[in-house]
Each structure stands twice: as C-alpha cells, then as structure tokens.
Amino acid sequence: MTKLSKILLISFALSASAALFALPTKSSEDHEYKTSVLPLPPLETLGVEKKNPLKEEKTTSNWQLHKFKVGKNESLSTLLDKANVSAKTTYQIGRLNNSKKITNLKVGDEINVWVDKNYQLQKILYPKSQTLAYEVVKSDNGYKIIEQKQQVEIRTETAFGIINGAFYPAAKRAGLSAKSVMNLADMFAWDIDFIRELRKGDTFKVIYETKYLNGEYIGDGDILAAQITTNGGKEDHNAFILRTKDKLIGYYNSDGKNLKKAFLRNPVDYVRITSKFNPRRFHPVLKKWRSHRGVDYGGPLNTPIRATGNGKIIERGWARGYGRYIKIQHAGKYVTLYGHLNKFGKYKKGQYVNQGKVIGYMGKTGLATGVHLHYEFRIRGKHVDPLKVKFPAAGPVPKKYKTMFKQKSKFLLTQLDRIDRQSTQLAQSFE
Ligand SMILES: [Zn+2]
Numbered sequence: 056m057t058k059l060s061k062i063l064l065i066s067f068a069l070s071a072s073a074a075l076f077a078l079p080t081k082s083s084e085d086h087e088y089k090t091s092v093l094p095l096p097p098l099e100t101l102g103v104e105k106k107n108p109l110k111e112e113k114t115t116s117n118w119q120l121h122k123f124k125v126g127k128n129e130s131l132s133t134l135l136d137k138a139n140v141s142a143k144t145t146y147q148i149g150r151l152n153n154s155k156k157i158t159n160l161k162v163g164d165e166i167n168v169w170v171d172k173n174y175q176l177q178k179i180l181y182p183k184s185q186t187l188a189y190e191v192v193k194s195d196n197g198y199k200i201i202e203q204k205q206q207v208e209i210r211t212e213t214a215f216g217i218i219n220g221a222f223y224p225a226a227k228r229a230g231l232s233a234k235s236v237m238n239l240a241d242m243f244a245w246d247i248d249f250i251r252e253l254r255k256g257d258t259f260k261v262i263y264e265t266k267y268l269n270g271e272y273i274g275d276g277d278i279l280a281a282q283i284t285t286n287g288g289k290e291d292h293n294a295f296i297l298r299t300k301d302k303l304i305g306y307y308n309s310d311g312k313n314l315k316k317a318f319l320r321n322p323v324d325y326v327r328i329t330s331k332f333n334p335r336r337f338h339p340v341l342k343k344w345r346s347h348r349g350v351d352y353g354g355p356l357n358t359p360i361r362a363t364g365n366g367k368i369i370e371r372g373w374a375r376g377y378g379r380y381i382k383i384q385h386a387g388k389y390v391t392l393y394g395h396l397n398k399f400g401k402y403k404k405g406q407y408v409n410q411g412k413v414i415g416y417m418g419k420t421g422l423a424t425g426v427h428l429h430y431e432f433r434i435r436g437k438h439v440d441p442l443k444v445k446f447p448a449a450g451p452v453p454k455k456y457k458t459m460f461k462q463k464s465k466f467l468l469t470q471l472d473r474i475d476r477q478s479t480q481l482a483q484s485f486e
C-alpha cells in the first residue's frame with residue numbers, strides 16, 4: 056500500500072462517513088470449521104486503521120446531519136432545499152466543474168448533508184458504491200468536490216466441512232457466504248447432484264477469497280479451488296479457477312477439462328415439465344396424433360428463457376406452430392429451438408449469445424393452449440430428447456493459458472491437500 060493511499064484510508068476512516076460503509080461482519084458461529092492454512096499478515100501491517108467513533112462525533116457535533124434517500128423526481132437541489140440550504144449555495148454547487156459527479160443521482164441513492172446552525176452547508180457525502188464516494192467540502196472560494204476511493208483488500212481463506220445432512224447448512228457452518236455456496240453449486244452443477252448425490256460423511260474443501268474494506272468483511276470474492284469427495288471417499292471432484300486480470304474464464308479439473316457442459320439441461324430456472332419428448336402423442340390443439348419433438352416447460356407469463364449453450368441466433372421470428380420463436384446454432388452439429396415466446400430478449404438474428412443469457416420470455420404464441428416454452432434439441436437436424444441426451448463438455452483450458460493454469464492448479468491442489476491434514480481433526484471435534 057502506498058503512503059498516499061494509506062493516508063487516504065486513514066482520513067476517510069476518521070471522517071464521519073466511515074460509519075456509512077460499515078457492513079455486517081461474519082458472526083463467530085459461522086466460523087466453526089474454519090481453518091486458515093494460508094498465513095495472513097496481521098491487520099496493522101496491512102495499513103488498516105481502526106475507526107474511532109468518538110473522534111467522528113467531535114468534528115461534526117456542531118453540525119446537523121440530514122440523511123436522505125433519493126426518491127422519485129428528487130434531485131440534489133430538492134434535497135438541499137429540504138436541509139434549508141440557501142438557493143445561492145445550491146446554485147454554486149451546481150456550477151462546479153465536476154458537479155455531475157454529485158448531481159447524477161439515482162432513486163434509492165443515499166446522500167448525507169451537514170449544515171451548521173445557520174443552515175450553512177458544511178459538507179455533502181455521496182457514497183456512490185462500496186469503494187467510491189464523493190464529498191463536497193468547503194474550499195477557499197466556496198466549495199469543491201473530492202473523490203474518496205477505497206481499496207478493497209483481498210484475503211485468501213479456506214473452508215472444510217463434512218456433510219451431515221444437506222449441503223447448504225454444512226457449507227454455511229464452514230464459514231462460506233450464501234454467494235459462495237451458490238457459486239460452488241454452480242461450479243459442480245454438471246458433475247454433482249447436490250440434492251440427491253451428496254451423502255452423510257462426504258467432505259468438501261474450498262479455497263476462496265474474501266473482501267475487506269477498512270478491515271471489515273464486505274463479502275466473498277472468487278472461489279479459487281474446491282474439492283468435493285463423495286462415495287465414501289472414493290471419488291474426488293476438483294475444480295480450479297482460470298482467470299485473467301479482469302475476467303473469470305471458468306473452472307477446470309486438474310486435467311484442464313472444463314467442469315461445464317456445452318449445454319444447460321433446462322432453458323428455464325424453475326423447472327416444471329408439462330410435456331415430455333414423445334414420438335407419439337395426442338396434440339391438444341390440433342386434436343390429432345403427432346409426435347412431440349421437444350420438451351414443454353410450464354411457468355408464469357414472461358418467465359425468462361436462457362440460451363442453453365453458446366451459439367449464434369440463426370432464426371428469430373414467427374411460425375404458425377411455434378409462434379414467436381428463436382433458433383440457435385451451436386458449435387458444429389447442435390441446434391436448439393425455443394417456441395411460443397411472448398417476447399424476444401435483446402439478442403437479434405445473427406448475434407452470438409452465451410450460455411445462460413436470457414433470449415426471450417415465456418408466452419403462448421402460436422399453437423399453444425397455455426403459457427409454456429417448447430424447447431427442441433437437434434443433432435445434425437435430428438430431434439433428440441433434451442432431458443436424456445449426453446452433452447459434450449465445454450471447451451478445455453485455452454492453449455494460451457495452459458502453462459499458467461498448470462502451475463496455478465498444481466499449487467492450489469497442494470493447498471487443498473494441506474487443508475485435509477490440518478483440519479480433519481478439528482472438523483471431527485465439531486461433528
Ligand atoms: Zn411442445
């Protein structure tokens with residue numbers, strides 16, 4: 056940490072604004088199983104200063120604080136008016152060079168205005184995000200706007216747990232946030248059925264990042280590596296992150312194989328299958344025997360529909376039977392089709408779309424008795440049952456990252472092994 060940023064951090068912590076950034080810390084009971092094999096430097100050496108609430112009080116004790124939540128049709132000037140700030144001062148602030156930084160408000164934003172006993176504006180604080188705030192403070196010739204940037208500090212932590220019943224409570228007990236539990240389930244979604252496959256005694260180990268601001272926990276970051284051992288210790292499922300400076304590319308096993316499949320099993324999140332793939336069924340609208348060459352999903356009108364794989368939208372239009380429909384060409388021989396849509400998403404014909412992106416919304420256009428999605432999966436033009444077909448794996452670690460991935464995953468694997476040795480005893484004592 057540079058000296059300057061350290062000073063910024065300290066001055067920020069001492070200002071009354073610091074309390075606004077206070078976020079819930081993890082409770083101690085969340086840490087039951089937690090061990091940390093990656094040694095972390097003590098707080099002081101990280102340049103994180105403890106806040107002093109008493110000091111905050113003193114500097115602003117003669118000022119009155121107005122806390123506002125920006126409502127509909129409200130602007131900075133209406134809020135300043137509410138705080139009895141003179142129109143002249145409001146005008147002055149609106150005329151500042153970079154005034155847009157504090158006047159571009161969104162509904163729900165928080166604005167803090169301090170005035171003295173003569174309603175003279177002393178300070179405005181606008182926390183733009185968790186790491187960025189704008190302040191209006193007095194200057195020699197009026198006011199000026201200053202930017203308060205805060206650096207998020209990333210730490211690496213580990214978790215170990217033994218499944219006793221369901222996965223979720225076990226992962227929470229091990230100290231993982233809800234977000235990390237979801238990420239973990241997403242990473243292994245193609246590989247492990249978290250509801251039916253995990254048994255009592257199965258174990259998991261996770262190396263993950265946590266984010267801190269002013270020494271306070273603000274949330275989990277990426278999962279770096281994870282290992283789930285199932286089947287009485289016989290099967291290891293490993294996952295290692297591959298990311299560049301600004302992008303998470305994916306999770307792969309130690310051989311560099313993608314944990315993801317090229318396709319999602321279902322194009323809608325909450326699955327209720329109303330009609331299965333069936334070479335011979337009585338059509339409810341046509342009133343005759345006709346094969347059902349896809350799967351129907353029921354749901355409320357405008358349920359988001361996701362592209363099940365990466366691909367290019369080759370058709371987006373209307374057909375008598377399908378109604379409003381989209382057809383996607385995936386790598387090589389695969390085509391998926393989504394029918395009876397109420398409306399399309401933002402992706403147009405000819406555009407590429409990634410797996411999981413919303414391409415449209417459920418409806419009942421075309422030959423449909425009720426709101427549902429008709430979904431087809433074709434291999435070389437032949438219709439197959441999307442619920443039963445074996446999906447190919449998504450692409451392996453890209454060539455240019457192979458060396459980097461090999462080194463990093465090897466290192467992470469040794470870290471995963473260490474969690475085992477150090478914490479098994481500890482975990483058992485809690486069980
Ligand atoms: Zn159908």
